[in-house]
Amino acid sequence: MHTFKTTLKILLAQRLMILIYVVWLCLMMFGLSWSIIAGLAKSDNSTTFDSARPEVAVVSRDVHGEAFGDALRGFLGKDCDLVDVGTTSEELQTAAASNYADLIVIVPDGYTQRLADALADGGEEPQLDVVVSFTGAYGSLARLQVDDFLRLTRLKALARQSATGAATTPATLGDAATQVVATLADDADAYPAIHVADDPKAASDRQESARVAYVTTVKMGVYPLLAAMLVCTALTMTSFAESNVRRRLYASPQRTGAMVIQEFAGCALFGVVVSLLYWAASLALPALAGLPIDGVPLPTILYSGASLVSYALIAVAAGFMISMLSANAVAVNAIANVFGLLIMFTSGMAFPVDMMPKVMIAIGKLLPGWWFCQSVDAVNGVDGRVDAGAWLSCNGLVLLFGVAFICLGLAFSKLRRNRPDLSTPGATQLAEA
Template sequence: MHTFKSTLKVLLAQKLMILIYVVWLCLMMFGLSWTLITDLSASDSSVHYESAKADVAVVNRDPHGADLVGAMREFLAKDCNLVDVGTTSEDLQTAAASNYADLIVIVPDGYTQRLADALTTNGDEPKLDVVVSFTGAYGSLAKLQVDDFLRLTRIEALAQQTQTGAAVTPAALNTAADAVINTLADDAGAYPQINVADDPGAASDKQESARTAYVMTAKMGVYPLLAATLVCTALAMNAFSAANVRRRLYASPQHTGAMVMQEFAACALFGAIVSLLYWGISMALPALAGLPISGIPLPTLLYSGASLVLYALVGVASGFMISMLSANSVAVNAIANVFGLLVMFTSGMAFPIDMMPHVMIIIGKLLPGWWFCQSIDAVNGMDGHIDAGLWLANNAIVLLFGVAFICLGLAFSKLRRLRPELAAPGATQLAEA
C-alpha cells in the first residue's frame, strides 16, 4: 500500500504534464467540440423561418420624380434591403462589377414626365435602367416588385384622371405614388407574413442534436485520453526505474511483482478519474449549448462512459509498456504524440470512414482507437438502437490491446532484469554527511 500511495504522489507531482496533457489537450478537444455543438444548437430551424432579402439600390436622376422615387424606395423596403451605391457613372460601374447589389434601379432624367405623357396619350411607357445581379435570382425577383409598384401607381393615376378628367402630370404621378403607399400601409394583408406552424418534431430535433453532440464529444477523447494516461503513467513508473531507486526496492523484503502491481493500480486509478472527468464534461457541453440532456438515452451515457474508462486503462497499459523501456521524458512525449495522433486519424473520428483510404482503415483496425470509436457507435442511440453485444465485443478487443501492452511491458522488464545495471560504481564514492 505504501508503493500505491507513493505512486499517486509521484503522479500528482507531475504538474506540468498534467497541465499540458490532461487540462490543455482536453480543453483543446472540448473547444473544437464546442464549435460543432453550437452549430448544431443554432441549426434547428423547425419553428421559425426567415426569408432572404435582395439588396436593391435606387438611383434617382429625375428632379421631378423625387416623390415617386421615395415612394418606390418605401415600397421596396418592405421586402428588400436598400443599399447606397453612389450616383456617378463610376460608382455604378463599380457596384455592378463587384456585384454589390442584387438589383440597381436607375430613374433617368425626364422619366416622370415621359410616363405621364404615355398615360395621357395611351402610348408606350418609358423603361427604367436596371442592372440585375448575375449570381442569383434575388435581383430578378426584386425587379418584379419594381414592376408591381409601377403598375399600382399607373392604376391609381388613371383612376384619378377618370375622376377629375385632367391630364396626367408628373405631380399627379407623385400623388398617385404616395396614395399607393398610404393605401398599402392601411391594409393589414398588403404585406403578408409567412407563418410557420409549430413542428411537433421540433423537440425531438433538439434532442437528436444533443445526442449527436454528446457522441461526437465522447469519441473525441480518443486522442487526449490516450496521450495523457500514456505520458503520466510512463513518467510516474519511470521514477521507480532509476538505478538507485531500483537498488533500494530490490533490497526491500517486498516482492517486486507486488510493487509493480501497486504502481499500475495507482496509475489506473488516475486514468479512471481523468476519463470520468472527461465523461462528465462531455455530458455538460450539450446542456450548456441549450440542448436537452434528456435527448441522450441513459444506456448511451452509461455504456459510453464505461468505454471511456476502459480506453483510459489501455492508455495506462501502453504507458506501463513504455516505462519498461526506461525511456526519458523527451522520448515519452514523442511516443505519446506520434502514437496518439496515429490512433486519432485512423480511428474514424477525425474523418468519415467512407472517405478514409483502405490502407488507413487497415491500420486503424490494428490500433485500439478504432474499436473504441466502434464501441461508442454501437450504443450511440440513433433511432433508439443500442447494440450491447457489439459494444461488448468491441470493448473486449480494446481490452486485448491493453493486455498485449502489459505483456510487452513485462517482456521488456524481464530483458532489463537479465541485463541489470545495478553494479556499484568502479570507484568508491564517499557519502556526503
C-alpha cells in the same frame, strides 16, 4: 499493497505532467467542444423566423418620372431596405464593384415617356437598368418584386386608358404607380405577415443538440486521455526502473511480477478516475450551454462512459509498454504526442469519415482510437437507437490493443531482466586509508 500506495504517491507527485497533460490538454479539448456546443445552443430556431430583407437602391434619372420613381421606392420599401448609392456614374460603378447593395435599379431618362408610348400603341415596353449582386440570391428575389411593380402599374394604366379612352402619359403613368402602392397599403392581405406556429418538435430539437454535443465531447477524449495516461504511466513506472531502485527491488523477497501488477493497478486507478472526470465534464458542458441533458439517452451515457474507461485503460497499457523500454522523459513526451496526434487524426474524430482518404481509414483501423470512436458512434442514440452488439465488439477490439501493449511490455521487461544494467561495479573496491 505497499507498492500500490507508493505508485500512487509517485504518480501524484508528477504535478507538472498532470497539469500539462491531464488539466491543460483536457481543457483545450473542452474549449474546442464548447465552441461547437455554443453554436448548437444558438442554432435552435424552431419557433422563430426572421425574414431576410435585401438592400435595394433606386436611382431615378427620368425628369418626368419622379412620381414613378417614388412609387417604386414605396413598393420595394415594404419588403426591402432602401439604401443610397449616389447618382453619378462613378458612384454607381463603385457601389456595383463593392457589392454595396443587393440590387440597384436605375430608371433611365425618358423611361416613363417610352413606357407610356408603348402602352398607348401596344409596342415593346422599355426595360429598367438593374445591377444584381453577385454574392447572393437576395438581389434576384428583389428583382422579381420590381417586375411585379411594373406588371401592376401596366395593368392599372391600361385599365384607366380603357375606361377613359385617353392616351397614357408620364403623368398618368405616375398616378397609376402611386395608386398601386396606395391600394396595396390599404389591403391587409397584400403584405401578409408570417406567423410561426409552435413546433411540437421544438423541444426535441434542443434535445438532439444536447445529444450531439455530448457525443462530440466524449469522442474528443481520444487524444487527451491517451497522451495523459501514457505519459503519467510511463514516467511513474520508469521511476521503479532506476538502477538503485531496481537493485533494492531485486533484493526484496517480493516477487517482481506482483510488484509490477501493483504498479499497473495504481496507474489504472488513476486512469479510471481521470476518465470518469472527463465523462462528468462531457455531461456538464451541454448543461452549462442551456441544453437539456434529458435529450441524451441513458444507455448512451452509460455505454459511452464505459468506452472512456476502457480507452483510458489501454492508454495505461501503452504507458506500461513504454516504461519497460526505460525511456527518458523527453522520449516519453515525444512518443505520447506523436502517437496521440496520429490516433486523433485517423480516428474519425477530427474529420468526418466520408472525407478521409482510404489510407487514413486503413491506418486508423490499426489503432485503438478508431474503434473507440466507433464504439461511441454505435451507442450515440440517433433516434433512440443503441447498438449494444457493435459497441461490445468495438470495445473488445480496444481492450485487445491493451492486451497487446501489456504483452509487448512484458516481453521488453524480460529482456531487461535477462540483461540487467546495474550501476554497481563488478567487484567491491577497497578504499585506501
